[in-house]
Amino acid sequence: MEDWNARQYLKFEDERTRPPRDLLAQVPLQRPRLVVDLGCGPGNSTELLLKRFPQARIVGLDSSPDMLRKARERLPQCIFLEADIASWTADPATDLLFANASFQWIPDHPLVLRRLLQALPTGGVLAVQMPDNTREPSHVLQREVAASGPWADNVDVRSAPRADLPAPEIYYDLLKPACTQIDIWHTIYEHVLATPQAIVEWFRGSALQPYLAPLDAAAREKFLAAYAEKIADAYKPRFDGKVLLRFPRLFIVAVR
Numbered sequence: 001m002e003d004w005n006a007r008q009y010l011k012f013e014d015e016r017t018r019p020p021r022d023l024l025a026q027v028p029l030q031r032p033r034l035v036v037d038l039g040c041g042p043g044n045s046t047e048l049l050l051k052r053f054p055q056a057r058i059v060g061l062d063s064s065p066d067m068l069r070k071a072r073e074r075l076p077q078c079i080f081l082e083a084d085i086a087s088w089t090a091d092p093a094t095d096l097l098f099a100n101a102s103f104q105w106i107p108d109h110p111l112v113l114r115r116l117l118q119a120l121p122t123g124g125v126l127a128v129q130m131p132d133n134t135r136e137p138s139h140v141l142q143r144e145v146a147a148s149g150p151w152a153d154n155v156d157v158r159s160a161p162r163a164d165l166p167a168p169e170i171y172y173d174l175l176k177p178a179c180t181q182i183d184i185w186h187t188i189y190e191h192v193l194a195t196p197q198a199i200v201e202w203f204r205g206s207a208l209q210p211y212l213a214p215l216d217a218a219a220r221e222k223f224l225a226a227y228a229e230k231i232a233d234a235y236k237p238r239f240d241g242k243v244l245l246r247f248p249r250l251f252i253v254a255v256r
């Protein structure tokens with residue numbers, strides 16, 4: 001994954017922080033001592049953890065130096081580590097592993113989830129949310145633009161599309177043998193955004209990164225212009241000019 005741009009990501013902070021609030025509301029812990037935010041980004045999800053568990057030691061982990069810089073500025077009282085979730089191992093005393101919108105980027109992530117869950121102490125919780133939106137127009141159109149422009153043969157652009165998430169049953173079969181309770185659900189958000197262009201800006205801070213990172217500045221602008229045209233066609237303004245960004249997300253809360 002290329003480095004992330006925290007400023008672009010935070011343009012939609014309110015909307016992006018709603019899923020971690022909904023995830024945290026289902027975490028059945030009262031006074032955890034050690035909490036880790038996996039893929040903490042600029043610290044928006046970490047801040048929720050700190051508010052809910054002020055007595056806990058809170059650690060944020062991310063692979064992006066830019067995100068970590070922002071997170072450290074925002075929450076100097078927390079510890080932030082640069083690491084790759086795929087190979088990271090939790091302290092055996094960890095009570096909560098919280099991961100909002102990060103595991104979808106990790107290759108073979110169901111196996112990484114199982115490994116992390118198995119290493120938790122009894123009663124420890126793994127709480128995860130991932131976008132399940134690869135079949136939405138927002139993502140179909142990213143793939144269309146990637147396949148049709150002068151970048152179509154670029155190896156990195158070709159490997160940019162994110163795979164569909166596995167079905168909930170796959171997570172259940174993999175994780176349930178390692179836990180006492182599991183709760184899996186989908187929520188579909190309908191984010192109200194000011195214009196179709198706002199949808200482009202939203203994904204410039206996340207899903208478009210792997211497409212844009214391999215391109216030079218001029219090709220990036222062309223890619224974004226072609227995507228914006230398709231988005232404007234697919235997401236029609238409502239009566240007040242605003243658009244609804246339909247956004248399905250998958251949630252998992254597993255108790256060891």
Ligand SMILES: C[S@@+](CC[C@H](N)C(=O)[O-])C[C@H]1O[C@@H](n2cnc3c(N)ncnc32)[C@H](O)[C@@H]1O
Pocket residue numbers: 001004016017020038039040041042043044045061062063064067083084085086099100101102105106206
């Ligand atoms: C969409 S942001 C989520 C930020 C925050 N958790 C939130 O709730 O908004 C995803 C974050 O995961 C991080 N990330 C992606 N792959 C990672 C990996 N393999 N190891 C660590 N962090 C990773 C990215 O750098 C990015 O900051």
